[in-house]
Amino acid sequence: MSVKYIPVQWNPNKWYYDAALLAGVVLFLWVFIYLTPGALGHDRPINPQIHNARAFGACAFLMLTVILCIGPLARLDRRFLPLLYNRRHFGVLTCAVALTHAFYVLNWYFAFSATDKYAAVLEANTSYGQLAGFPFESLGIFALLCLLILAATSHDFWLKFLTPPVWKSLHYLIYPAYAAIVGHVALGALQDQQNLTFAWIVCVGAGLVAGLHVAAALKEQLAGDYEGGGGDWIDICATSAMTEGYAKIAQLPDGDRVAVYLNEGRLSALSNACAHQNGPLGEGKIINCLVTCPWHGFQYNVTNGRAPAPFTEKVPTYRVRVENGTVMVHRQANPPGTYVEPVPLPSAEGAV
């Protein structure tokens, strides 16, 4: 789709996305930092540094929760796909908010001491053998390092440089990071709070992330695994299930996913993984004979998996056949960019 490192350029949708994102973050922080001290009615206020550290910390937790919900939500209901589209900006902003939280903590709890503050944060509490009183700061540091790595490698340059599979596996770091943050909050802030509001928010947030991932995986299993027998030809679906302009996705025995499209009454199959960022090509639509990725709009010719010139991206293709009203795909992928003659869909013959 592009020959440069900036295949996805600024466009109005991105501005709207970022504006909504910033509005949410600024509103959260403003309400927390400026509005709630008055509402608390304590005899003496919480130290502003601690209040601010909490505001940024809670904000980062919620942002990461939303980020992690977007993926499975988009898999469950494609109307959420646009939220995924610019998720990298969301991630980078989350990293900045988390970093601010860390600076407030570092320059308050670990300052004013003869010990260097960076050393102090690692050395002051070493009770690693116990749950209550565990040095939960270390979990936060781990998560912050993950977020920094992800933010630093979020640009498309790194995607090209590391190749999409490596980049994608690197970005799975977000899951250990989130788990660490839940632990960081549970073993830290939640240990002392008598009021359970934040504890509930953390539980519901983490539960939502886990629940949506399970739901999305279940849905895909139910919808996607038409794996038949152990032969070389894998059943995908009944011919009647195909819809013009769209694909059916199935998982092959080796774990790769294939997307079988119906285009002008004829069947073609491509790898489901977009060459850009492994986006789910099969959830895209055919626009003018070109499969269009739902994530960032890279396009591929449905018959050969090649992006239209001048672009050079290619995805693997698969052989397709129809037998007894069942669409089947050969489990062996063709090299990326291999032309495969489309197969007419029997029931649709003459209809299109």
Add this chain to the structure above:
Amino acid sequence: MKKAPFFVGYLPVPRDLRVFLWIICALLVVGAGAAGYAVGSTQDNPGDGAFRFDYGRQTVTGVIELTPLPLLHVTEGNDRIPAGRTLMMTAGGKAGVPDRAAPLEGQLATVSGVLLERGDLDMLQLRGGQGGLRAAEGDAPAVTPEPLGRWKLTGEICDGKCLAGAMRPGRGLAHKACANLCLTGGIPPVFVSTQPVEGAEYLMVTGPDGTAMPDAAYDRVGQFITVEAEITRHGDLLVMAIDPATMEVSD
């Protein structure tokens, strides 16, 4: 699902989808504000501890005793800190005054600084150098601690300075690393007892037989524990020499 409007990032968003997205955006932004309020306005009360700058600078004279952390038995006080009081002391930041006080053990000294106060607990933060702590003229009366026997207490070990109001909140598990840092810096550890001992809810903590608080106790700072201790009265302050072998997490 087949009919769902299709979104491509760089193309205008289809109309139905646009409405959906506006609703989601509005929900997220409003939700963010509501969450900010929900979390921010339900934080616990950090208590009334504070630096009492409003009292002005306090200057009193008394006898230095090492427990091993230094205490001052006030002999010449003022309205706020009368003679007969026993003061715990700290330097600025996360540091105590053991090195400055040690050479004056058993002698008269004049101290000056700002008071930290939380309920019955207080502590004097000394100014730096001679202005904060210096030898005073005169004969120092002997100080004799009065043993109160062995007790089993339940409560929490805190760093006395944050607890007294240097930080709000200044105790608990979320504050543990900070407390450890204060304690290693020489700030007196204070035990907050659930059951008052002879009327005192706050007791200064040491190790057995005139030693500093043992390392094992650092693992239990900020936690609700039960511990046995020899308690002695030093002027109007109780000091508990904990027996680390008896320390148990309490629930």
